[in-house]
Amino acid sequence: MPDSKLAASLRTPLCDLLGCDVPILLAGMGGVSRWELAAAVANAGGYGMLGMVRESPALITEEVTALKAATDRPFAVNVIPAATEPRLLEAQIACCLDLGVPAFTFFWDVMPEVVARVKRAGCLVLHQVGTVEAARIAEDAGADVIIAQGVEAGGHVHGRSPVFALTQAILNAVKVPVVATGGLASGADLASALAMGAAGIQCGTAFLATDESFAHPYHKTRVVEATGSDTVLTDVFVLNWPKGAAVRVIANSVTGALGGAYLGHDPDTLPREAIAWDDDQPRLRFSTDSPLRTTTGGLEAMALYAGTGAGRIGSVVPAAERIATMVAEAGKILVGLESEDREGVA
Structure with missing residues (x-):
């Protein structure tokens, strides 16, 4: 307290x-x-x-x-x-x-x-x-x-x-x-x-x-290791949300592959590929799902949410x-x- x-x-x-x-x-x-x-x-x-x-x-x-x-x-x-x-x-x-x-x-x-x-x-x-x-x-x-x-x-x-x-x-x-x-x-x-x-x-x-x-321990560790400049604003993690819904995440292999084109992604054109799982529920690449305690699979490619204040954690x-x-x-x-x-x- x-x-x-x-x-x-x-x-x-x-x-x-x-x-x-x-x-x-x-x-x-x-x-x-x-x-x-x-x-x-x-x-x-x-x-x-x-x-x-x-x-x-x-x-x-x-x-x-x-x-x-x-x-x-x-x-x-x-x-x-x-x-x-x-x-x-x-x-x-x-x-x-x-x-x-x-x-x-x-x-x-x-x-x-x-x-x-x-x-x-x-x-x-x-x-x-x-x-x-x-x-x-x-x-x-x-x-x-x-x-x-x-x-x-x-x-x-x-x-x-x-x-x-x-x-x-x-x-x-x-x-x-x-x-x-x-x-x-x-x-x-x-x-x-x-x-x-x-x-x-x-x-x-x-x-x-x-x-x-x-949150999954991996996500917590990435937050602790990140600085504010390690975060990016992107709408590539948009499956499950309306088009144009931007998120701030820690940069990863998905954002790195965008070549700096972080915004302007259409969910209808993104592939539906399961990269992780929560029990029997698939978690798709480009979805808004972040890794939780129960998640297994490709955690690095999921949405690792963090604000610019991560550098103070x-x-x-x-x-x-x-x-x-x-x-x-x-x-x-x-x-x-x-x-x-x-x-x-x-």
Whole structure:
């Protein structure tokens, strides 16, 4: 657990809204943010999210049940309406509501009717966006929190603006709390976000490289070894998602073969070739699947998601240790800034 005095110094109104101690959110990474990681983040004072994009109601039930058994802290479930078949999406939401899920995180195109549906059920809505326009639409639809995703983010990236420039623009455009995300992996990043008026930060890569994440050890090792410049933004890993959906990954043999032509790939023209497996489920080259604990096969050629903050991740540690380190660093920076401000006034 983070130092209680430092944690208290970082507390923002977002913490009261979400029921967490520190304004550090776990990104709802599909496949990676399972119950063990969400519980570890929540129990360490952060805000946990389950990454359930396109997962079955049966798996959602298992994950939510296990998470509730592991923590009494609030949490959210991440689903992506625009990238999910409508009948499955309806089944996912109905399942979550039946299970008493208190909050949802949505991403990609804003679908106001979906936001309204879960708001009527009394749930909080956090909506991740990549543009100011999308932030306004999400707020108008009823979102309680806007997550401003910069182009530095690992995984799927919707916008093309740097994280702090986008965060500032969205802060100027909406009234609800704004969380910054994208390449943020340290206490210094948290301090910078809070100093500019953001309500907190959301981290993906920093939590992917933890003991509790469901990512394959190979993926975690590649994150630890990578620098921000080792990541590329590409839409070649697009099978299972809409055309043009770009992702940030660690460069590998697939991206190396593109000759620098990272964008502009049509999923309809890409071959369907199984290179790895999760039990009896094939994982295709060029798919959005990343290697999980259960994956076997050609892991190197899969989508190895990571943000530009990977260069600040030097080891795989428990999630609680990562949060405590971030809180300690951010707290010291912000205390120093407050001291400078007082001296300036004097």
